[in-house]
Amino acid sequence: MNTGRKLTVALAAIAAMGVAASPAFADNMYGPGVTDTSIKIGNTMPYSGPAAAYGAIGKSISAYFDKINKENGGINGRKIEFISLDDGYSPPKTKEQTRKLVEQDKVLIVFQGLGTPTQSAVHAYMNHKKVPQLFVATGATKWGDPKNFPWTMGWQPSYQTEGQLFATYVLENVKDAKIGILYQNDDYGKDYVKGMKDVLGDKADKMIVAEESYEVTDPTINSQVIKLKDSGANVFFNVATPKFAAQAIKKVRELNWDPVFLNNSVSNSVGSVYKPAGLENSKGVISLQYYQDITDPAIFDTEPYKKWKAFMTEYYPDGDQSSSFTAYGYLVAQTMEQVLKQAGDNLTRENVMKEAANLDLKLDLMLPGVDIKTSPTDFFPIESMMPIQFDGEKFVSLGKVVSVN
Structure with a gap:
């Protein structure tokens, strides 16, 4: 009897502690991977x-x-x-x-x-x-x-937004544009192309004179760039990750091709793209940006x-x-x-x-x-993004921050 009474008292005490503690636990709602610290x-x-x-x-x-x-x-x-x-x-x-x-x-x-x-x-x-x-x-x-x-x-x-902004830039700034596009053959590359075509509308078939894709496992994109140059394009829309973007810049200059060079923002990096490609080679490349250029002395x-x-x-x-x-x-x-x-x-x-x-x-x-x-x-x-151009040392604004909305 005494043992049973002690057990009952102990259980009651534990229950009371649980009731007292529950408001504190309710203050902190945790998912996996979270503790108090x-x-x-x-x-x-x-x-x-x-x-x-x-x-x-x-x-x-x-x-x-x-x-x-x-x-x-x-x-x-x-x-x-x-x-x-x-x-x-x-x-x-x-x-x-x-x-x-x-x-x-x-x-x-x-x-x-x-x-x-x-x-x-x-x-x-x-x-x-x-x-x-x-x-x-x-x-x-x-x-x-x-x-x-x-x-x-x-x-x-979004890549489609960026593609739309690039298309708007071409329509407003490039006379008799003939666009050649290099893109990664996946959703990343295709989103950019779709965005550009959405803005060009019924002009797309005439203005886009060539499209060349590459796989991420390809060693180089040299052959694609040569085909784009041979198409007669005077605008090069480069939709590539850094390794291939740097290769594209080098190859364009080796071919003495001088198109309006549009480079997607994900490869718009001085340290990771333009330096490996050569700063002089990268001069004149146009891109879009939404945060400050950390290489700009200004x-x-x-x-x-x-x-x-x-x-x-x-x-x-x-x-x-x-x-x-x-x-x-x-x-x-x-x-x-x-x-x-x-x-x-x-x-x-x-x-x-x-x-x-x-x-x-x-x-x-x-x-x-x-x-x-x-x-x-x-x-x-x-x-929202701003069109910018690399001058061989830093980026220079080509206009104000713009949005497709």
């Missing part, structure tokens, strides 16, 4: 393979999270554990690494996975698992489809540049300070930081996606007039 964030990045130049983005993001962990103790008191895995820009490897992040590492989200073919390979999986595939590092239009894929969101301007005395340079010097000292990819990584990491700040202690996957779809953010390294805005029906955070 940490948040696990996953990522896949091509640190090797044909798109390895983009690895600077992953390293910049990691450095930024190191910064906020050291200087701020993390976000809302939780340090970021950033698990970034190499997928070599290979879709099968991306599948393998993403499954590891979700099923073994138990990350809260996968953030900034890079590449259209690679992220397409896990698009359905992430949405089936209801894991945020957040701020995907590709401008494919498919990342902005909240109705059918509510767990996926891009970050940079911004060296500004506070945003000084903050970025101090960050690079302390947290990513071996990073290439002439590569726009380091600025890109810095900015997208700040965007992720803001989402987690807004989420507060409600760190479920559902609430992280809700906050990602509720942004109205100005980042100080962005070009004036370019904001980050989202809503439950708008998963395209950045929709």
Whole structure:
């Protein structure tokens, strides 16, 4: 009898403790990968393979999270554990690494996975698992489809938007344009081409005189560039990742071809593209941009540049300070930081996606007039860009920030 009474009292005490503790537990709502002191964030990045130049983005993001962990103790008191895995820009490897992040590492989200073919390979999986595939590092239009894929969101301007802006530039600035297009043979390349054709409309068949595609496994694109030159094109629209963009610039100059050279923004980097291609060779290349040119001496005395340079010097000292990819990584990491700040202690996957779809953010390294805005029906955070031209040392504005909206 005494033993039974003691057991009853003990159970009552435990129950009372549970009731007392439940309001405190209710204050913090956690998804996988979250504790009172940490948040696990996953990522896949091509640190090797044909798109390895983009690895600077992953390293910049990691450095930024190191910064906020050291200087701020993390976000809302939780340090970021950033698990970034190499997928070599290979879709099968991306599948393998993403499954590891979700099923073994138990990350809260996968953030900034890079590449259209690679992220397409896990698009359905992430949405089936209801894991945020957040701020995907590709401008494919498919990342902005909240109705059918509510767990996926891009970050940079969509490739179709960019293609539309390039077409507008040609219509307004190039007389008797004959366009030759080099593009990667996947959704990434095809999105740009579609955007351009959408704006050219019924003029597209006449104005586009040649289209040549390449595979990411191709060693070079020299033969494609030769065919485009031979087509009589006086505008070259280069839709390529950094390795092939640099090859294209070199080959165009070797052929003594002097078209209006349009280079997509994902390869608009002094350090990763124009230096390898040759700065003199790259002179005159036209592109589009939405954040400040970190190689422009005109911004060296500004506070945003000084903050970025101090960050690079302390947290990513071996990073290439002439590569726009380091600025890109810095900015997208700040965007992720803001989402987690807004989420507060409600760190479920559902609430992280809700906050990602509720942004109205100005980042100080962005070009004036370019904001980050989202809503439950708008998963395209950045929709404005500025036409720019490389003068052999830095980028020069060719007009104001424009949008297709």
